[in-house]
Structure formats: C-alpha cells, structure tokens
Amino acid sequence: LVGxxxxxxxxxxxxxxxxxDFEYAVLTMSGQTDVDGVRLDPGSMLYLGTGRPHLPLHAPTDATFLLLGGEPFDEKLVMWWNFIGRSGDEILQARNDWEQGTRFGQVHGYDGARLHAPALPDIPLKARGRVR
Incomplete structure (x- = not known):
C-alpha cells in the first residue's frame, strides 16, 4: 500500500x-493541486487507475494532499459509504449490522453521537474493479 x-x-x-502496476487516487486536503491537468480543490478526490509510470503535479497555491494507492484487488467489489462487499446484498447486510450496533464494535474515545448510515440508493449497487 502507498500513503x-x-x-x-x-x-x-x-x-x-x-x-x-498500482492503482492510485489523490485527495486534496488544503490549497489547490493540478493533478495531470485536473484542478482539485480541498476535499476533492481524483481516481487515477493503473498504468501510470509517473504523475504530473502542479500547485498554483500552497497545497497539501494525500497520494493513496496499492495493488488492485483481484476481484470486483461493491463500495458504498464505509462498507465494502462482493454484492449489493452484502452491503445491505453490512448497513443493517451497522445500524443495529452489531459486528463492527464501538469507536472508543469518540465523544459524539453514533453516526447513522445513509439510506441505500434506489438503484442496484454495481460491483467495480479490475479483475486480473
């Protein structure tokens, strides 16, 4: 993994x-960054995929950002909110487990109200990713 x-x-x-061979994404934390010609403001993430031997970067302002990456998963996955699964049914089960307070444990030291998962979209969640 790269961080x-x-x-x-x-x-x-x-x-x-x-x-x-790795897939990458860039997340701008502050300032602005031009990532391979795409302007990113704070909070914006750009998925870059695989096959890049280098990445052109430019900072028009002082900027901080995260480069995240690693070897791609071997299978297609469904990712939604904080959950990762192999199907929409697995995501639904994970959401239900989260809302019921089972399976995921507790966050110690967090002083706020428990976060609720947003409602699932009305369309089927699609598995994505690179299959080797």
Missing part, C-alpha cells in the same frame, strides 16, 4: 514517479 502526505509550495511543479 504519502505531500506538501507543495505555490508554483511547484513536479513529476512524481509511480509504480504502473
């Missing part, structure tokens, strides 16, 4: 080397 916390000063341009 890099990067800070660029305004005007910085660089070409970051990547492992082309």
């Amino acid at each position: 890099a916390d990067l800070t660029l000063t305004a005007g910085t341009t660089l070409d970051l080397p990547l492992n082309p």
Whole structure:
C-alpha cells in the first residue's frame, strides 16, 4: 500500500514517479493541486487507475494532499459509504449490522453521537474493479 502526505509550495511543479502496476487516487486536503491537468480543490478526490509510470503535479497555491494507492484487488467489489462487499446484498447486510450496533464494535474515545448510515440508493449497487 502507498500513503504519502505531500506538501507543495505555490508554483511547484513536479513529476512524481509511480509504480504502473498500482492503482492510485489523490485527495486534496488544503490549497489547490493540478493533478495531470485536473484542478482539485480541498476535499476533492481524483481516481487515477493503473498504468501510470509517473504523475504530473502542479500547485498554483500552497497545497497539501494525500497520494493513496496499492495493488488492485483481484476481484470486483461493491463500495458504498464505509462498507465494502462482493454484492449489493452484502452491503445491505453490512448497513443493517451497522445500524443495529452489531459486528463492527464501538469507536472508543469518540465523544459524539453514533453516526447513522445513509439510506441505500434506489438503484442496484454495481460491483467495480479490475479483475486480473
């Protein structure tokens, strides 16, 4: 897995080397970043996929961002909210388990009300991913 916390000063341009067998995403935390020509504001994530030997970056402002990546999963998965499964039925079960307070345990040290999972969409959840 790759997790890099990067800070660029305004005007910085660089070409970051990547492992082309990994899939990557960039999440901008502060400032603005241009990732392979795509402008990202804080809170924006850009999925980059696989096959990239390098990544062109530019910071028009001071910026911090996360580069996340790793070897792709061997199977297609359904991802929704905080849940990952192999089917929509598994996601539904995970959501029900979360709402009932079973299976996932408790978050110790969190001083707020328990977060509720949002309602599932009215359309079927689709498995995605690269199958080797």
